Amino acid sequence: MTQTLTRRQAFEARQRRRATTLAVGSTVAVLVALVVLIPLAPGWEAVKRSFFNAEVFAKTFPGLLNAFVLDVAIFAWCAPLIALLGLAVALMRDIRNPALYPLRLLAILYTDVFRGLPVILVIYLIGFGIPGLGLPRPWNSPYIWGSLALILVYAAYVAEVIRSGIESVHQSQRSAALSLGLSPSDAMRFVVLPQAIRRVVPANMNLFIALQKDVALLSFIGPVEIFRQAGVYKSLMANFTPYVGAAIIFLCLTIPATRYADYLMNRQRKARS
Amino acid sequence: MVLRLENIQKSFGSNVVLDGIDLEIGKGQMVCLIGASGSGKSTLLRCMNLLEPIDDGAIWLDGQDISEPGLDPQPVRRRIGMVFQSFNLFPHMTAAENVMLAPRRTKGLSRDALNAPVSALFERFGLADRMDHYPDQLSGGQQQRVAIVRALAMEPEVMLFDEITSALDPELVGEVLDVLRALRMQGMTMVLATHEMGFARELADLVCFLDNGRILEAGTPSQIFETPEQDRTKSFLSRVL
């Protein structure tokens, strides 16, 4: 297709070419500087040997990948429970019925407490504390209590996100639903909540990406997931390369997920403007 | 008498918005509320639909006091439909789903059972080919007509319209007014807050001029538009006509 450009289009095309050239040029310059300069550092040989050892990497990578399956499994059973609990807590905070006021209070207390604590502290307290009660198998499993700790913490965040979504749906939608004779709970369930949840999908995705990373914290109370497995390899081989392998495995999952969440977020922003 | 308002009082904080409204609406009548912005038209309609509780006075629907504090508002709202200036269609549902939601939930009717009557409604208002469209795929006029159909699907005895043409492009106002005209001919009892003076003049049984939360003057269209008695009515009309 031979189309003559308007003056404006020609100008913009020139600008774009210029910007691309500059961006590529500066990126290459920075990369070259890194590649040339880092090996000049006095400790580089030692770091290379203990962190970027190809032989160790090849030997440990399959084992790490195997251990990562456990991370994914823990994530897979925590995620739906977090979504359910988060939704329940978000709805509890909207309760108007005075007889159910304690539930509302509980929901507020719950979100405040679990958003106010470091995840690792909750994992320690619940993961060591509850099995310490001397429960019989399988109820002393760190899998159960570690997962519970993650669920409690993350559901508190998800609840807050969903609540912000509920508040972002304009009051007129609720008015319209009520004016048709729908009950307040039907107005919430069929009109407000579906819109609210759609709006907070990107924010929740970011939370679930953080959760996937925090699964590694369970290694502190027992489960041999990828981070702990990397630690085992490190001790066996006196080499830190397994940690780099674990990092690569995490990134392979989290970077595409983060990009996708950003894409959704941008698309929503555009749709709304 | 379908609806009777008796000394309605309503304040938001210290802002007195309705200050003793008395109004009787007979079966099949069309009553138009006119008045400056902020005079309380929307608030009055929202009170009649029990979306806002009134502070004092009473609202009688067929001999029942529906303003009784603590009364369950849902059965009343099913008998009084309301259409809003900003359409307020549910954006995540198709036009047909918008219309079916309330009958499904409140009357326990299935989608299958509703299909025929709802299709007939869409047909009647020239929307047959728009049933499966989402609100953002419809023009403003079409959205507002769907909103009217949605309220009608509950088979209300009274319809309240709150400036339903104010958010529309001028060329789309006509198609929505045509719907109101058709409802009028059919004998629907209607209360409209409106800035469409020509329309009120043509079709209203009663025109009420609201000013600072009071009905300053009420009468037939010719009384209000041709021989208004109050100075404030005159000056309002001279500004809008």
Ligand SMILES: Nc1ncnc2c1ncn2[C@@H]1O[C@H](COP(=O)(O)OP(=O)(O)OP(=O)(O)O)[C@@H](O)[C@H]1O
């Ligand atoms: N929910 C509310 N909270 C507080 N004040 C309100 C609320 N709704 C309405 N008001 C106030 O009540 C007064 C009357 O508002 P209303 O919307 O009934 O006027 P209106 O006659 O419909 O005006 P318009 O022609 O602009 O729609 C205004 O002063 C408004 O600020």
Ligand SMILES: [Mg+2]
């Ligand atoms: Mg208004």
